[in-house]
Amino acid sequence: MGLSLEVKNLRVGYDRADVLTDVSIVARAGEITCLLGANGAGKSTLVRAVLGLTPPREGEILLDGRSIAGLPTHRIAARGVGAIPEGRRVFPKLTVKENLRTGAYLERDGTVIARRFDEVYAIFPRLLERSNQLAGTLSGGEQAMLSIGRGLMGSPGLLVIDEPSLGLSPRFVKENFQVIRRIQSTGISVLLVEQNVHQTLDVAHRGYLLSGGRVVAEGTADELKQHPALVAAYFGGDGH
Amino acid sequence: MDPALFAQHLLNGVMLGVIYALVAVGFTLFFGVLDVIKFSHGDVVMLGAFTALATSIAASAAGLSSPVILAAMLLAAIVGMALVGMLMARYLVLPLRNAPTLNVLLVTLMAGTVIREGVRLFYPQGSNPKPFPRLLPTGAFEFGAFTLRHDSIVLLVLGVGAIVFVHLLIVRTRLGLAIRAVAQDPETASAMGIPFRGTVLATFAIGSALAALAGVVNGLYYSEVSFNMGLLLGAIGFSAAVIGGLGNVYGAILGGFVFAALQTIGAVALPFASAYKDVFAFGVVILLMAWKPGGLLAERSAERV
Numbered sequence: 287m288g289l290s291l292e293v294k295n296l297r298v299g300y301d302r303a304d305v306l307t308d309v310s311i312v313a314r315a316g317e318i319t320c321l322l323g324a325n326g327a328g329k330s331t332l333v334r335a336v337l338g339l340t341p342p343r344e345g346e347i348l349l350d351g352r353s354i355a356g357l358p359t360h361r362i363a364a365r366g367v368g369a370i371p372e373g374r375r376v377f378p379k380l381t382v383k384e385n386l387r388t389g390a391y392l393e394r395d396g397t398v399i400a401r402r403f404d405e406v407y408a409i410f411p412r413l414l415e416r417s418n419q420l421a422g423t424l425s426g427g428e429q430a431m432l433s434i435g436r437g438l439m440g441s442p443g444l445l446v447i448d449e450p451s452l453g454l455s456p457r458f459v460k461e462n463f464q465v466i467r468r469i470q471s472t473g474i475s476v477l478l479v480e481q482n483v484h485q486t487l488d489v490a491h492r493g494y495l496l497s498g499g500r501v502v503a504e505g506t507a508d509e510l511k512q513h514p515a516l517v518a519a520y521f522g523g524d525g526h
Numbered sequence: 527m528d529p530a531l532f533a534q535h536l537l538n539g540v541m542l543g544v545i546y547a548l549v550a551v552g553f554t555l556f557f558g559v560l561d562v563i564k565f566s567h568g569d570v571v572m573l574g575a576f577t578a579l580a581t582s583i584a585a586s587a588a589g590l591s592s593p594v595i596l597a598a599m600l601l602a603a604i605v606g607m608a609l610v611g612m613l614m615a616r617y618l619v620l621p622l623r624n625a626p627t628l629n630v631l632l633v634t635l636m637a638g639t640v641i642r643e644g645v646r647l648f649y650p651q652g653s654n655p656k657p658f659p660r661l662l663p664t665g666a667f668e669f670g671a672f673t674l675r676h677d678s679i680v681l682l683v684l685g686v687g688a689i690v691f692v693h694l695l696i697v698r699t700r701l702g703l704a705i706r707a708v709a710q711d712p713e714t715a716s717a718m719g720i721p722f723r724g725t726v727l728a729t730f731a732i733g734s735a736l737a738a739l740a741g742v743v744n745g746l747y748y749s750e751v752s753f754n755m756g757l758l759l760g761a762i763g764f765s766a767a768v769i770g771g772l773g774n775v776y777g778a779i780l781g782g783f784v785f786a787a788l789q790t791i792g793a794v795a796l797p798f799a800s801a802y803k804d805v806f807a808f809g810v811v812i813l814l815m816a817w818k819p820g821g822l823l824a825e826r827s828a829e830r831v
Contacts (some may be wrong), residue, residue, distance in 0.1 A: 363719035375714040377707050388707050391595055391700070392719040440719065 288316040288475035289350045289366050289443035292338065296345035298328075298335045304343070305331040306499045313444070313492075317351075318466065318476040320486045320507075322516070323496035329479045330372055332496070333448050336477070337369055338362040349444065364392055368442025370448045372479075374433035378422030382413050385432055386422050389439030399439075404434040409465065427458040434465060444475045452483050463489050487511055495519075527794075530671035539790035540783070541678060541747060544685030547782030548740035549763025550770065551692060552733030557767070557769040558709035559729045562619055562630040563730040566638030567737055568760015570607055573641050574738030575658070575751040576649060578603040582659045596661045603738040611734025612727045620726065638756070654751040658745035681743050688739050689779060692732065696775060705729050709773065758804070765811050768829070771821030780822060 291313040298306040306328045313319035321329045334340040336347060338359040347355040354362050363369070368389075376385050387405060390399045408412040410431040416424060421432055430450060437445055447466065451459040459482065467489050470476050480486040487493065487507040495503035495516055503515045510516055549571055555602035556564045578599035586594040618637055622630050646652040696702040704725045707715040716722050744759065745751045766785045770777025787806055792806030814822075 339713055358721070359713070359716035360719050360721045363717060369717040370713075371714055371717060375711055377710045377714070378707060379710055380703075382701060384706075387703060388715065388718045388720065391704065405658070436718070 287443070287473050290315040290317075290475065291444055291477060292346070292351075293332070293336070294346040295359040296332070296347065297343045298331050298340055299343060300340065304499065306335070306342075309345075309496070309499070309501055311494050311501065311504070313475055315475050316473055317491040318470045318478055318489055320478045320480055320490035320493035321478065321496060322362070322483055322486065322510070323495055324519070325481075327496040328499040329496055330448060331499075333372075333446055333477070333479055336362075336446060337367065356519070363440065364442035368437045368440045368445045370433050370437040370447040370450060373453070374426075374429045376421040376424070376429050376432050376436070377521045379420060381418050382424070382432055383417040385436050386413070386439050387435035390441075392440065397422060402439050402441060406438055409438075409468070410435055412466065417441055426453055426456065430454055430458060430462065434462075434469075438469065442474060444477065445469060446477045446479075448479045449481065450478075451480065451485075459485070483516065528671070528776065529538070529671070533669075533672045535790050535794055537674065539786045541685075541786075543684060543783035543786035544682060545740050545744050545747070545759075546762050546766045546785050547689060547779040548685060548736045548743070549759055549783045550766035550778035551689070551775055551786075552737050553764050553767035554770070554773055554775055555705070555729050555733045556619075558727050558773045558775075559705060559712075560619060560623070562627060563633040564614070564619065565631055565642060565760065565764075566614065567733070567763060568756035568758075569633075569638035569641040570610060570734050570756070571713055571737045571741040571744070571759050571763075572733075572751070572753065572756035573610065573645065574603040574607040575741030575745045575755065576656075576753075577606045577738070578742045579656060579751060581657060582661070583782070586659070591770070592661045595659070599661075600739070600742055603742050604735045607738035607741075608731040608735040609647060611730040611737075614734075615727050616728035619730075620723065638760070642756060644751055649748070649753070652753050655750050657710075658751050660746075660748050660749055662746060677746065682776060684739070685743055688736060692736065692775070695732070701725075702729055746808055761808075765808065768821055769811060769814055771823040774821070774823045777823035779822055784822070 293309060293311045296306055297304055301342045309332060321332060322330050331340060334353060335342045338354070338357050341356050345355065346353060349367065354365060377388065380388070386403060390402055393399050412428060413435055415430055416428065419448050421429065424432060434450070437444055450462050454462065461486050466476060466478065478486060478490060487510055489505045492506050493504070493510050495510065503513045505513065549567065553563070556562060581599040581602040582595050585598045590598070609766030614637060618633050619630055623632060662680050665676045667674040696705060704715070704720045707718065707720055708722060708725045712722055740759070744755070748804050762785055766781035767778045769784055788807035788810050789803045792803035796802050796806065
């Protein structure tokens, strides 16, 4: 089942500057939790800290109550944290099949891996058609499917999804949100970073609004839709 | 040209190509996973040859038969250099991961000098070339004027076998998948659960084991090794890797054979001065680089993002 994530008083930075100061969030097991905010608000830095790519300077990161702060990235993956990274980051010179295989790198059982391939191909039949094609030759939308499929191949308890709709056509964006909902319905917890506020709040259970490296608003999706900070930033003065 | 002479040159060229390819694959693997040039690689080739030589002397003193000595020296050289490669990666290259690439180049250049001078000073009479034992069958097939020595066949099978083995390892195995993923995007690879450091160490072990094999094959082919043999072999292996397109394993293999072909052509075209074959080969490499700056199998820059 889904894993819960608790980030407490996190301070993260590069070189001398802190990008996040005293950030605390909770992603409940089995729910979709979204991180909203403008470019440079610190969303991606928070994701990098959770994945262990940028170790925090202070604070705690707890996965189902156990600390993962400071662990190397591959060990955090082994605890059940899957990633659909920003920009999709498929391996361009691996085939579609090989890309998916990297997602199940930690799984040794061949029959389990075969079953996961079937599951991913059932969600994205297009990937099956292209299974022997190099990922670098796929269209942007197909690469997005591949990145999501690869994230699912590890059968994660918590899936961190960073800006999945960036650079995609509206039709793909809509499909992406349907897939995210479908992922959550299988019991996987989702931490979703998005700029697409309307559609994100339609699928998310709860969320946080980051600005200048701090949490400036939090609550359920419905509460956030009404929140003055969000209304001001994204919904415009006319409240449409 | 006389067909027998042509065949002889061809065989010699292929033999050299195998040796160069084995060295070049190491360069390209290291560059692939870490974006570094490890300039001590040629000296690891030499150290592998000397490890084999010392093992063969000890084994023949123990009264073992030729095939057993051969197996023992191959094993000692390959395992020994795999360890040396991992130690260098762990303590010289990985700690400099966030330093400028030039620093890694400098450190490995110095490490190579330490290895080279170490062998010269500490191996008995290390300054002189050493005879390498002839452990392979000495017979030959005669086809008119063309002679195919049995030992050449064994060496070719050994070298080509190693190249095929590495190809299968890279393409078919879980470790090979990890190496390719780390080479393309180390962060994403680690987010998939692939251990970065472990994969780098394994890559250096494989590349250095190939260097050891190249050193032993070289020693068996020429029946002589010397403490400075790694200088030219390193320069050739590096050139071959760059000709083929640094980071591309098949490019490195191709580059090894291209370089050997150039040397052979140089030796044939300049029979009055075959000592100039390296000048010819490196000269053509310079022209090749001017023509295809990214190497023959260059990766288009869009694919490297």
